[in-house]
Amino acid sequence: MRKIRTAVVGLNMGLQHAYAYDKAERADLRWVVDLDENRAAQVAEELGCGYATDWTKIVDDVDAVSICTPHHLHAPQSLQAIAAGKHVLLEKPIANTLEDCWKIIHAAEDKGVTFMMAYIVRFLPAVQRLKEAIDREEFGRAFNANCWIEGYMPPAPGSWFSRKEQLGGGVLFSHGCHYIDLLIWLLGNTVNVASLGTQLGTEWMEGEGTAHSVMKFESGALGYLETSWGMKYAYRPDLLHVHTKDALLMLDASVSKLDVMDASGRRTLIAPVEGETAGFNTQGEIEHFLDCIETGRTPDTDGYAAMKSHQAIWAMYEEQNRVQNYPGNSSLGSEVSGG
Ligand SMILES: NC(=O)c1ccc[n+]([C@@H]2O[C@H](COP(=O)([O-])OP(=O)(O)OC[C@H]3O[C@@H](n4cnc5c(N)ncnc54)[C@H](O)[C@@H]3O)[C@@H](O)[C@H]2O)c1
Structure with a gap:
């Protein structure tokens, strides 16, 4: 079975996602992305993958993306990744407004991609x-x-x-x-x-x-x-x-x-x-995300579950x-x- 090709955007908390994809047998970590090019290059060298500073340039090369950027970027980036047909694991919170949260949740449903919140605990x-x-x-x-x-x-x-x-x-x-x-x-x-x-x-x-x-x-x-x-x-x-x-x-x-x-x-x-x-x-969180992509199962921490905490x-x-x-x-x- 083909491995799930992944990318991580934002490499502070995102570093933990990158390490976990690197370790996961069914994932192929292809790209790490950060505005800080040195940081991205350093992580890429350590994990043996590609690096970029503009995630939109590499998104076509993956099946799934972890978005680990500042909160005000969650809505535009998630919506763009979902529109491109990618599965999304999003660091918390979903987005800063109720309207943006529902936009993301509904966009993922319409597109039929897995959308999971990184509620690691x-x-x-x-x-x-x-x-x-x-x-x-x-x-x-x-x-x-x-x-x-x-x-x-x-x-x-x-x-x-x-x-x-x-x-x-x-x-x-x-x-x-x-x-x-x-x-x-x-x-x-x-x-x-x-x-x-x-x-x-x-x-x-x-x-x-x-x-x-x-x-x-x-x-x-x-x-x-x-x-x-x-x-x-x-x-x-x-x-x-x-x-x-x-x-x-x-x-x-x-x-x-x-x-x-x-x-x-x-x-x-x-x-x-x-x-x-x-x-x-x-x-555990990354394996659950990969599992949901593979099986089509709804993530335990899907948008609806996460909305309970936000509301x-x-x-x-x-x-x-x-x-x-x-x-x-x-x-x-x-x-x-x-x-
Ligand atoms: N689950 C946890 O325990 C936990 C802990 C810390 C942070 N977080 C979450 O992780 C996310 C990021 O937080 P952080 O503490 O890592 O923030 P941070 O500001 O320390 O790091 C964000 C990184 O993203 C990069 N970045 C910003 N815009 C980008 C873009 N457009 N493209 C590519 N890279 C970009 C920055 O250069 C930076 O390296 C937030 O959602 C935060 O709530 C979760």
Whole structure:
């Protein structure tokens, strides 16, 4: 069977896609593309493929393309790749507006190509084990989840990362979307969401650099997500805790190990075996994309699945704007003192 010819556009996060295609037996990584020619040439030499600075010049030579560029480029580039009949694996988020997201999703449907969102977290073995435990109610029904995404990410001056219009919002939209998606995937559709955000501590951001968000799911379960790009010092032993009727499930900070604590104590349900790469490994995600192209199967992280997280976040942003009009306790002044 002919290998699936692939290209990667944008070689920062895209580098991980390129490594995974290079490793995947059924893929033929033909091109790596970046506006920075030196970077593209360096990666091409390392992986033994061609390189280019203009992806439109090489797109005819491939079956599938990974788009790993700044968010404001996702819509024009995806639409162009889909129009050329290429399967697309797109880094998150889909696009910066609701209209552009649906345009991409519908264009892929009309053209009959595979369109998948690179929601990498879902494809990590420890996360899949967690999903299995929750779905099977191995430790009783899940009713609460707390997730902490803490980091320090001041971008280069003038970077697209700090511009609200290019990023599509703040940290919640850009980074938080992975974990809003994860919470929805684990706990079900949302019925209610709310959020507060601030620029304090991340003054380089036009949007919020820290956000606290809460969600209520159809089952009645609650979820909490803290996201920040301003935490120079963070002590975060775990990334996610899920409380069930009989236990606490703990996904560690490297997203590689899942522990459970219950009446019989604490034990590990899954951890990387020797020689296995821990953490954010794109191999599972890339293999799923190739599988969907080969079989015609709908990706687990197709546009519709990804839209759930996007729409939840846009509703959270509406909520952030609404609560900004709350006068706050200080407006009550001395009337509350001594109460
Ligand atoms: N899944 C994850 O964990 C994760 C982590 C980081 C970033 N991302 C996503 O990856 C995407 C890229 O983010 P990043 O951090 O790598 O950004 P970045 O700005 O660090 O890198 C983007 C790269 O794309 C190149 N580029 C820009 N326009 C291009 C064009 N028209 N043609 C070819 N190359 C072009 C730039 O030269 C740069 O090398 C975003 O969607 C981001 O949200 C995902």
